Amino acid sequence: MQTDLIQEARRQAEICNACRYCEGYCSVFPSLHANRAFSDGDITQLANLCHNCRGCYYACQYTAPHEFDLNLPAALAEVRQDSWEDFAYPSAVARQFQKNGMAIAIAATLCFAALFALAKWIGQSTGTGFYSAMSHNLMVAIFAPAFLFPLASLAISLRRYWAAVGGMRVTFDHVRQALGATANMRNLAGGHGDGCNFEDEDRFTHARRLAHQLVLYGFLLCFASTSTGTVLHYVFDMPAPYGLFSLPKLLGIPGGLMMTFGAIWLFHLKLKADPELGAKAARSGEFGFIALLGFVGFSGLVLYGLGGTTLMPVLLALHLGSVLAFFLLTPYTKMAHGFYRLAALVRDAQRQED
Amino acid sequence: MTNPYDIVVIGGGNAALCAAMTAAEDGAKVLILEAAPKAYRGGNSRHTRNFRCMHSGPLGPLVESYSEEEYFADLMKVTDGKTHEGLARMAIRRSEECLPWMESHGVRFQPSLSGTLSLARTNAFFLGGGKGLVNAYYRTAAKLGIDVEYDAKVTHLDVEDGKVVYLDYTQNELSHRLAPKAVVVASGGFQADTDWLARAWGPAAKNFLIRGTPYNRGVVLADLLDQGVEQVGDPTQCHAVAIDGRAPKFDGGIVTRLDCVPFSIVVNKNAQRFYDEGEDVWPKRYAIWGRLVAAQPDQVGYVIIDAKSLELFMPSVFPPIKADTIEELAQEMGLPADGLRNTVDTFNASCGDTTDFHPTELDGVSTSGLTPPKTNWARPITQAPFYGYSLRTGVTFTYLGLKVDETAQCSMGNQPVRNLWAAGETMAGSILGQGYLAGFGMTIGTVFGRIAGKEAANYAN
Numbered sequence: 001m002q003t004d005l006i007q008e009a010r011r012q013a014e015i016c017n018a019c020r021y022c023e024g025y026c027s028v029f030p031s032l033h034a035n036r037a038f039s040d041g042d043i044t045q046l047a048n049l050c051h052n053c054r055g056c057y058y059a060c061q062y063t064a065p066h067e068f069d070l071n072l073p074a075a076l077a078e079v080r081q082d083s084w085e086d087f088a089y090p091s092a093v094a095r096q097f098q099k100n101g102m103a104i105a106i107a108a109t110l111c112f113a114a115l116f117a118l119a120k121w122i123g124q125s126t127g128t129g130f131y132s133a134m135s136h137n138l139m140v141a142i143f144a145p146a147f148l149f150p151l152a153s154l155a156i157s158l159r160r161y162w163a164a165v166g167g168m169r170v171t172f173d174h175v176r177q178a179l180g181a182t183a184n185m186r187n188l189a190g191g192h193g194d195g196c197n198f199e200d201e202d203r204f205t206h207a208r209r210l211a212h213q214l215v216l217y218g219f220l221l222c223f224a225s226t227s228t229g230t231v232l233h234y235v236f237d238m239p240a241p242y243g244l245f246s247l248p249k250l251l252g253i254p255g256g257l258m259m260t261f262g263a264i265w266l267f268h269l270k271l272k273a274d275p276e277l278g279a280k281a282a283r284s285g286e287f288g289f290i291a292l293l294g295f296v297g298f299s300g301l302v303l304y305g306l307g308g309t310t311l312m313p314v315l316l317a318l319h320l321g322s323v324l325a326f327f328l329l330t331p332y333t334k335m336a337h338g339f340y341r342l343a344a345l346v347r348d349a350q351r352q353e354d
Numbered sequence: 355m356t357n358p359y360d361i362v363v364i365g366g367g368n369a370a371l372c373a374a375m376t377a378a379e380d381g382a383k384v385l386i387l388e389a390a391p392k393a394y395r396g397g398n399s400r401h402t403r404n405f406r407c408m409h410s411g412p413l414g415p416l417v418e419s420y421s422e423e424e425y426f427a428d429l430m431k432v433t434d435g436k437t438h439e440g441l442a443r444m445a446i447r448r449s450e451e452c453l454p455w456m457e458s459h460g461v462r463f464q465p466s467l468s469g470t471l472s473l474a475r476t477n478a479f480f481l482g483g484g485k486g487l488v489n490a491y492y493r494t495a496a497k498l499g500i501d502v503e504y505d506a507k508v509t510h511l512d513v514e515d516g517k518v519v520y521l522d523y524t525q526n527e528l529s530h531r532l533a534p535k536a537v538v539v540a541s542g543g544f545q546a547d548t549d550w551l552a553r554a555w556g557p558a559a560k561n562f563l564i565r566g567t568p569y570n571r572g573v574v575l576a577d578l579l580d581q582g583v584e585q586v587g588d589p590t591q592c593h594a595v596a597i598d599g600r601a602p603k604f605d606g607g608i609v610t611r612l613d614c615v616p617f618s619i620v621v622n623k624n625a626q627r628f629y630d631e632g633e634d635v636w637p638k639r640y641a642i643w644g645r646l647v648a649a650q651p652d653q654v655g656y657v658i659i660d661a662k663s664l665e666l667f668m669p670s671v672f673p674p675i676k677a678d679t680i681e682e683l684a685q686e687m688g689l690p691a692d693g694l695r696n697t698v699d700t701f702n703a704s705c706g707d708t709t710d711f712h713p714t715e716l717d718g719v720s721t722s723g724l725t726p727p728k729t730n731w732a733r734p735i736t737q738a739p740f741y742g743y744s745l746r747t748g749v750t751f752t753y754l755g756l757k758v759d760e761t762a763q764c765s766m767g768n769q770p771v772r773n774l775w776a777a778g779e780t781m782a783g784s785i786l787g788q789g790y791l792a793g794f795g796m797t798i799g800t801v802f803g804r805i806a807g808k809e810a811a812n813y814a815n
Contacts, residue, residue, distance in 0.1 A: 018609035018671040021403055021483030024464030033468050036669050058489060059482025061400045061607050065393055068609075192462035192481055202489040 001040065002082050009047065009075040010038045015068055016056075024191040025055040027181070027348050028076070034351065045165040047079035048344035051187040053196035054277050055204075077279040084336055087164070089156040097332040099281050101288025107329060108292055112321035118142070119317050129241040133313040136239065139320070146327045153331040154339050161340060167347050174353075178345035182216075185209045199272040208269050214262030216338075218297060221255025241307070249304070256301040263294030282334075289334040296322045359385040359501075360814035362521060362534040363807075364508050364574055365541035366390065367397030368484070368796055369778025371491035372803025373538045373810065375459060378498040380811035385534070386495070387506040387523055389541065390569040394605075395488065395504060397542050398566035398751060398779065398795075401607040402484035403467070404477035405456070405800065406793030407449045413478075414453050415463040420476050422446050428476075429791050432641075436787025444760055445785065445794075445801045452800045453478060460490030469668050472637065477793040483608075484796075506530075508574050511537060513581045517772045535814040536773040538806045539764070540799075543752035543779045544572020545592060546604065551749070554589035561653040563597060565748040568604040575780055578756060583774070584765045586757035587783025592749050593790045594644030599654060599744030600672050609671040612743055615643060616731050617663035617713070619701050620745065622650040625684065625693030627701070632730035635716065636667075641790055648747040655745035656687055658698065661737040666713045674741035683740045700724065702734035751795070753783040762806040773813055775806035 013032055016022065023029045028050050035042055054073050062068035081098060088094030096103050119134045161167075181187060188196045194204035228247040232238040242248045267290045275283055299319035306315060330336065363374045366388025374384045388395050408425050409416050425446045429437055457463070464481040466474035473479075480487045495502065508523040520533040544550045546568045551559035579585050601610035615631050616639075622628055629646050633639055647655040664674075677683035684694040704724040711719050711733055720729045756764050756776040764774045778799040785798060 014669070014673075015609055015671050017669045018611075019483075019607075020467045020469065021480075021486075021608070023467050024481045030468075036665060055482060059486035061483065061485045061605075062609075063393075066605060067602055190481075191464060194462065203493060 001044070001086050003040075005075075005078045005082050006040050006043050009043050009072075009079045012070050012072050012075045013038050013043065013046065015062060015070060016072060019062075021061075022056040022059060025059075026051065026053060026187045026191065027345070029056070031348055031351060041165045043079055044083050044161075045344055045347055047076040047083060048161070048165075048340045049187075049348055050076040050080065051185075051196075051341070052077055052278060053188050053190060053198070053208075054273075055190050055197055057277055058197050058202035071277065073277045074279070077277075077282075080337075080340075081279040081282045083161070083164075084157075084340060087157040087160040087340075088331055088336065089153045089160075094332040094336075097285060097329055098334075099285045101284035101286075101291070104285065104288035104292055104325070104329060104333060108295075108322055108325035111325040111328070112318055115142075115317040115321040115324065116314075119313055130307070130312070130316055131239070133316050134320070136233070142320075142324065143327070146324055150327055150330040154336065157331060157336065158339060158343055161343055162347075165344075165347050167343070168350050170346055170350075174346045174349040177349040178342055181345050182342060185213055185216075188212065199269045201274070207265070211262050211265035211269060214258045215266060215293060216262075218255045218258025218260075218262055219293075221251045222259060222297065222300065223255075225249070225252030225255055252300065253304065256297045256304070259297030260294055260301060263290050263297065266290050267294065286334050289329075292322060292326055292329075292333075293335075296326050357533045359383050359532065359534045361385070361536045361538065361807075361810050362387060362532055363538045363540060364521075365397060365539065365778065365780075366395045366488075366502070366504075367399035367540065367542065367778060367799065368402070368487065368491070369399075369799035369803035369806075370397075370538070370540035371488070371495060372800050373540055373775070373777050373807035374500050375491065375495055375498055376804045376807030377538075377811040377814075378495070378500050380808065380815065382811040382814050384498075384500045385532070386500060386502045387508055388502060388504050389507045389571075390504065390567065392504045394567065394569065395492070396485060396567075397570060398484075399488050399799070400483075400485040401566050401605075402480070402487075402793075402796055403608065404473065404479045404793040405449070405453070405796040406477050406791065407453050407797070408446050409450055409453075413450070414457065415465055415478050416453075416475060418475050425449075425476075429786075429794065432789040432791045433786055434789060436789070438785050438787075441760060441785045445797055448801045448804075449797045452797070452804070455804070456487075456800065460494045461487050462490070473792065508541070510577050511539075511574065511581075511774075513578070513583065513766065513771060513774070516766060516769050518774050536775070536810040538803075538810050539574055539578070539756065539774065539776045539780055540778045540803060540806070541574050541780055542567070542570035542572075543592070543755065543782075544575055545570055545749045545752045547571040550576075551592075551752075554754070555648075558648055558653050561746065562594070562648070563601050563606065563610075563746050563748045564604045565595070565597065565601075565606055565610065565750050566604075570751070570779070572752075575755060578764070578774075582766050583771060584757040584767075585754065586781075587753040587755050588787065589752075589754040591753040591783075591788045593641065593751050593753075594648065594747050594749045595640050596643035596647045596655065596745045597748035598670060598672055599746040601746070601748065606748065610748065611640070611668075612657065612670055612745065613640075613667035614657055614659055614663065614670075614743065615639070617666050617733075618657040618659045619697070619728070619735065620655050620657050621689070621694065621697055622656070623652055623654055623689065625656075625689045625697050627697060627726060628655075630726050630729050632720070632728045632732055634730075635714070637792070643745070644747045644749070647745050653747055656689060657743045657745055658683065658694070658735060659741050660735045661739055661741075662733070664741060670743065674743050676739050676741050678738050678740070680735075680740055683742050687742050687744065698735050701728070701732075702736060705732050705734045708733045750790070751779045751782070753786060753788070755779070755783040756781045758784050758802070760805075761809050762802045763809060773810070775810050777802040777806040
């Protein structure tokens with residue numbers, strides 16, 4: 001962990017602790033005000049609790065040109081970013097992808113190429129629908145490890161995080177509170193319910209909160225779609241393709257639309273937001289990740305729309321390639337933030353219990 | 355000379371914005387001339403945190419009720435009776451309708467901050483503090499079609515025959531002249547002009563720190579007083595508190611306050627105590643310590659506490675100076691070591707039974723046979739490590755200002771200046787002669803800002 005980043009965040013937190021004007025904005029400040037001194041673990045926890053809503057920055061009477069030069073959203077973003085790279089397993093991989101959108105694009109392209117190659121040379125099968133381009137067993141052979149490895153990696157990261165922030169035994173109630181805060185993205189509502197500051201300086205809007213939830217719920221719907229497909233395949237012996245009024249489609253089509261539009265919206269908002277209030281070095285990685293996420297959703301929709309045409313094998317390779325890249329990179333891209341954020345919210349629920 | 359505006363509001367803080375929004379809502383074309391650059395807009399309002407508000411039942415973030423009589427009594431206590439009763443009561447009565455008005459103009463409130471629970475009934479806290487309020491008002495002002503010029507320093511208002519004829523301002527070294535139908539002055543006190551402070555206070559004032567904006571230099575105030583516009587208030591009166599001596603010269607704001615005096619002994623640069631540190635709870639005493647420190651050599655004081663008191667007060671923005679012995683602490687703080695040792699020993703020897711010590715109540719744990727005494731929270735300073743802070747006088751605002759009537763109108767030779775109104779700190783001396791009640795500045799600014807805006811719009815239309 002970079003001590004200079006932690007030290008700068010600590011300097012700022014100590015000034016915030018003597019002021020307290022921002023107490024009502026989000027979960028960070030009540031947590032901050034509960035301390036008199038800040039250990040490295042305290043700072044890491046505050047950093048991961050921060051949703052970068054920026055309310056505190058625009059309300060702050062000590063931002064530059066004031067000599068105190070406060071920019072808490074940026075200071076915490078830097079620590080947060082650094083902590084993700086540090087806790088990742090293996091962390092060298094995270095250093096490649098967290099800050100580098102080009103690396104994400106290259107990884108995705110490699111995944112496309114791999115899927116093309118597989119489809120072309122060894123994937124030919126006698127199946128129908130998508131499975132005529134690539135057998136079901138091959139898909140499982142690729143995606144099961146590509147799904148399980150990132151989960152194992154994230155589990156290691158979260159254990160490291162938990163040890164660093166001094167987390168205690170997790171109860172159902174802690175998790176319930178954390179999921180509640182995630183479900184409505186309370187920390188982007190600004191305390192007053194007017195939303196957060198992001199795309200237009202100190203104006204409060206719900207744009208970022210809504211765009212984020214479109215992506216989040218869209219992703220969960222797509223995930224549910226795939227899961228129901230798996231259940232239909234194995235339990236009910238009903239292999240794809242599925243009709244429009246099947247569970248995989250009823251979940252997957254709105255999910256894909258939400259993910260696609262949400263990602264475009266987030267991308268657009270991020271272009272308008274002031275980069276000085278985030279981890280500047282991570283911008284390229286963040287844009288790359290949003291683009292990948294949007295492409296996963298979009299290519300899935302196109303595949304559904306044009307699945308009956310001769311373009312299908314190409315579209316299938318593109319879609320599955322992007323999904324593969326997305327899964328493999330999950331512990332090393334912005335996608336990891338969801339897991340850390342949830343852990344930080346669980347830890348905060350524990351703090352409030354004390 | 356061009357005349358594109360009905361009303362020019364001078365200043366860019368709470369009172370100015372309240373006046374501008376009210377006037378614009380009444381149909382006037384309004385221009386705000388703010389002397390500060392955009393990053394520092396809002397004057398002292400950007401450092402404020404709450405609004406003291408009368409209410410007959412729960413209102414917004416405020417619990418229970420706070421009557422006119424109780425509010426007025428609180429005011430009389432802190433001002434020692436030097437209060438203009440008519441104007442004060444009007445401000446108090448009208449504060450209640452201000453709170454919903456503030457909300458409808460974008461201000462958002464939050465529950466009383468941690469460490470300020472004693473104010474939960476009387477003071478409504480702005481979410482994000484005063485800069486959050488200022489930002490919200492500028493957003494609303496823009497929607498109302500109000501123009502704002504930053505870095506626009508008004509240099510002169512020409513008053514002839516009881517009327518403002520034109521005003522001059524400079525911006526980017528260019529001079530401009532405007533002849534609006536009416537003018538509202540809401541440009542604060544003169545505390546940032548330390549030469550002026552020194553004329554009123556003596557050279558000691560050069561050592562004062564200014565807690566708020568460096569842009570309140572009283573240029574417009576001086577210009578109007580020079581032309582015979584009626585003045586009010588004692589030039590030596592200002593709201594001054596004791597703050598961390600390491601605070602910046604300007605704009606240190608809230609974080610530079612120190613709440614540890616009741617648990618300490620305070621000495622001057624000769625290591626001598628000079629006042630009862632435990633006279634009352636800190637919120638009722640911090641305002642007198644500005645003057646007490648100002649009266650000491652070099653206008654500096656030194657707070658000394660020991661390890662057992664370190665966590666009894668709100669954290670300070672700068673860490674305290676720390677040492678294992680009193681002598682080392684004296685050395686690090688530039689105090690005579692023997693002198694501080696003696697003062698601490700004498701103090702410790704006069705402390706008695708401390709079993710009743712209670713940090714948040716007057717506990718009567720006092721010294722005996724000591725001059726000056728410490729009448730509460732007197733515990734011996736014995737437990738290493740020892741901690742110290744330097745204290746300096748921090749000026750919040752000055753009371754010398756423009757005299758206004760209940761319509762916020764300025765006057766000259768017992769005649770109203772027909773198109774000139776004033777609001778906020780620049781006329782607060784019309785109500786308060788001395789002392790200060792937390793959150794009342796924002797009450798004056800909001801109530802009189804709205805009145806000034808209404809009156810000016812009536813005149814201009």
